[in-house]
Amino acid sequence: MTWKKFSGEIIHSPLIVEIERAIIQETEKGYHLKVCIGTDSQVKGPITNVATVIVLLREHHGGFMYIHQEKTSMRMTIKERMLLEVQKSIETAYSICDLLDLYNVDLEVHADINTNPMFKSNKALNEAMGYILSMGFIFKAKPEAFASSTCADKMVH
Template sequence: MEQQQWRRLDGTRIKRPIEDEVRTVLVREKEMGHTLKVCIGTDSQVKGKETEFATVIVFIRKGKGGFMYIHNETTQQKMSIKQRMLMEVSKSIEVAYALCRLFTVYNVDMEVHADINTNPNFKSNDALKEAMGYIMGMGFVFKAKPHAFASSSCANKIVQ
């Protein structure tokens, strides 16, 4: 995965590859006796001619809170809502794919969350089947709204 600029929620920039940061986190959390689950999701917001994307890696300590890492990017490419939803999924999968080996080695469950509504009355629903197929086809656990909190809550707060 190309070097992306990641940060913590408090704004602290991660100065090394995210793979190295995640490996350190997994070792530290395991040593502290925490059981982890990781959820990866992306949300976007159209702001004038730009679309801002935020991808998050959310670490959940079972019964003990959690924390996350954030990557933002913007584009001026015009997209339909379906294209934008699938771009969000693509960004999440890129990160999940880059990190999945680590999660396997450290026996950590991972889910990919899509900010796509399961209700057919919403426009984002047009991308549901493709997103589900894309994520599950890559071998990842898929979650959509209302269970996709990494994208629909965590990443959403970053792009608002």
């Protein structure tokens, strides 16, 4: 899996090594960190573009993110696509959660799913929430899910 910085710079070391380096560096500067992970997707004809982001928030001092982008030609309903997004976020969260526990960094998994039943994405809300919570992660949906609905949304093309 290729991860890169917002600048486009590719991360050549394993993701866990890069995240640990960032945590140490930011903590030494005196920042308290929180990590938010989210995924968004966009259908363009037969292709679905998917972007997963890991946002490291410095309390009251902005933040920065790592991005993974991929494409799939798999045909999906909106509900399947929402649950694919959640699965990508959970896989990413699971891959770094032990490291975050070690450094006492809070983690949230954000789902680009609307809590308003008027929206199509709402069909996947209960399953997504159950999936994330059952894995032991803190869950945020729209409008609080900025990692997926704002950050990942900007990276999906």
